[in-house]
Amino acid sequence: MKLNNTTAKTLKKDFPIFKNNPGLIYLDSAATSQRPKSVIQAVTDFYEKENANISRGLYTLAAKATEKYENARKVVAHFIGAEKNEVIFTKNTTESINLLSYTISSILPKGKNEILLTEMEHHSNIVPWQQLAKRENMKLRFVKIKQDFTLDINDLKNKLSDKTAIVAFTYVSNVLGMINNVKEIVKLAKQAGALTIIDAAQSVQSLPFNVKEIGCDFLAFSSHKMLGPMGIGVLYGKKELLEKMRPFNFGGGMIKKVTLEDAEWADAPQRFEAGTQNIAEAIGLAEAIRYIEKIGIENISNWEKELLKYTLSRLKEAPGIKIYNPGANNSVSIxxxxxxxxxPHDVAELLNNDGIAIRAGHHCAMPLMEALSVNGVCRASLYIYNTFEDVDALASALKKITEKFNR
Amino acid sequence: MSLVLGDLKWKCWKNKMKTQDHEPIPEDMYKEHILELYKSPSNFGTLKNLTHEKTEYNSICGDEITVQLFVKDGAVKDVKFSGSGCVISMVAASLLTDKVKGMKVKDIKILKPQEVLNLLKIKLNPGRVKCALLALEAVKGALRS
Structure with a gap:
């Protein structure tokens, strides 16, 4: 379905939050998206009609629950162009990256001790690596961003070396909206013999992506930013790498055989899914992907671009505004x-008086705030259900705020 | 009977919808007297002669307030603050520094948070209480050092 201002308004009706909060102008989808009725219904349906624990149950309900859970894995795999067994369900992006940071040691390329990140990373793609660096005596390096809010590829080339073991970076910056050239970064990292990890938390809902085409080793994302339930996330890993990695959590469901003294691990992905999983949420995520696929991810990208162009043009009108965005050709609608x-907190608070929900602060990207020389920023992030009218409301509210302060 | 019940149901539903409506926080917080103080706060700057100093941060907002005091004979003779932050933290710092000027150190040490919040004369959103109390933390911290 091609999205425009009219179809976006129709789409909005699929989201109960807007019916239950009349007048809400939701511009915080980068924090969490809203959920369509079909996703909420899929979760409820599971609990009401199909609830049972998965795997070893021999009765019909358990078999059905297992089938639905594994089918959700298939849907996710297909969505990102992966094999079914390359998809691990986690809690969220943060847990996916933590899982990796605790299990990656066994596959780290020999004789290399540097982890290369970028200045625009979310804390979830910095802090776990800081801890790994401390545990394994590795060194962290950071690729700089340029004045135009894009990643400095030359700086990346300079910092990549035969010492680089890991290159972990975000596809889309949660603050700048910047879309990184993942293909090129992965290619450069591969040439240096490093493992590549992509944080797709802000891209998977907005941009087409195929892991085989890009060639990354790992990919992490959350369900709740892509119309799905909270509490479920994904870690994709290349099969041959996952098979060499040790488990993250230990317990039920991740073993082949247990004796009193020791245990033998199950194959991936079960090896990384200890304990009862978020089954209903996985099913909800699959429903969210169906919703996205029904619209078409390209159509979503195009609508975001339209929304972004309009937002940038309207926001420029606000007196004394400083915009941190690399432009509509390089950014999603953040x-x-x-x-x-x-x-920023005063701006967010005053916007709330007009029913406009934005986020303000450091956005879990304090090193980026430092690079931008600010304590915090206001962030408006738009998604499929937003319209030009939402942007108009934001623009006129900002005008009102500056008038209030400059009176 | 059914009509009455229907009416009652409708009323309940209407009330329910009302509470579910988006309820704006009263614009109270940004009253004229607050914005005026934000634009020209009292005691903003630094002291040449000082006996106590402390910087406090609010890592969530990136607010930062430094308070400098000149204490003599157990009382605050002069006080200044500097730094940057939201309207609430800056205005609270302005009002608090006005209040502590001339006060005895032992009285400042037992100053209650509520007394500082009362100075603002506005209804604060719970999320902003920390902002309003940042200067008090700095003053008390300085006097402890």
Missing amino acids: VSFNLKGIH
């Missing part, structure tokens, strides 16, 4: 900004 002399 726009960060500051109003001169007004703290």
Whole structure:
């Protein structure tokens, strides 16, 4: 379905949150998206009609639950172009990256001790690597961002070396909206013999992606930013790598055989899914993917671009605004900004008075705030259900706020 | 009977819808007197002669307030604050520094958070209480050092 301002308004009706909160202008989808009725229904249906634990149950309900859970895995795999057994269900992106940081040691290329990240990473793609660096005596390096809010590829080339063991980077910056050239970064990292990890938390809902085409070793994302339930996330890993990695959590469901003294691990992905999983949420995620696929991810990208162009043009009108975004050709519909002399929290609070929900602060990207020389920014992030009218409301509210402060 | 019940149901539903409506936080917080103080706060700057100093941060907002005091004979003779932050933290710092000027150190040490919040004369959103109390933390911290 091609998206435009009219179809977006129709789409909005699929989301109960807007019916239950009349007048809500939701511009915080980068924090968490809203969920369509079909996703909420899929979760409820599981608990009401199909609830049972998966795997070893021999009765009909358990078999059905297992089938639905494994089918959800298939849907996710197909969505990112992976094999079914390359998809591990986790809690969220953060847990996916933590899982990796605790299990990657066994596959780290020999004689290399550097982890290369970028300045635009979310804390979830920095802090776990800091801890790994401490445990394994490795060194962290960071690729700089340029004045135009894009990644400095030359700096990346300079910092990549035969010492680089891991290159972990975000596809889309949660603050700048910047879309990184994943294909090129993965290619350069591979040439240096490093493992490649992509944080897709802000891209998977907006941009087409195929793991085989890009060739990354690992990919992490959350369900709740892509119309799915909270509490479920994904870690993709190349099969041959997953098979060499040790488990993250230990317990039920991740073993082949247990004796009093020791245990033998199950194959991937079960090896990494100890304990009862978020079954209903996995099923909900599959439903969210069906919803996205029904619209078409390309159509979503195009609508985001339209929304972004319009947002950038309207926000520029606000006096004293500073926009932190690399432009509609390089970004998803995330726009960060500051109003001169007004703290981001005051802007967010005043926007709330007009029913406009944005996020303000450091956005779990304190090193990026440092690079931008700010304490925080305001961030408006738009998704499929947003319309030009939402942007108009934001623009006129910002105008009102600057007038209030400059009176 | 059924009509009455129907009406009652409708009323309940209407009330329910009302509470579910988006309820804006009263714009109270940004009253004229607050914005005026934000634009020209009292005691903003640094002291040449000081006996106590402390910087406090609010890592969530990136707010930072440094308080400097000149204490003599057990009382605050002069006080200044500097730094940057949201309207609430800056205005609270302005009002608090006005209040502690001339006060005895032993009285400042037992100053209650509520007394500082009362100075603002506005209804604060719970999320902003920490902002309003940042300057108090700095003042008390400085006097402890």
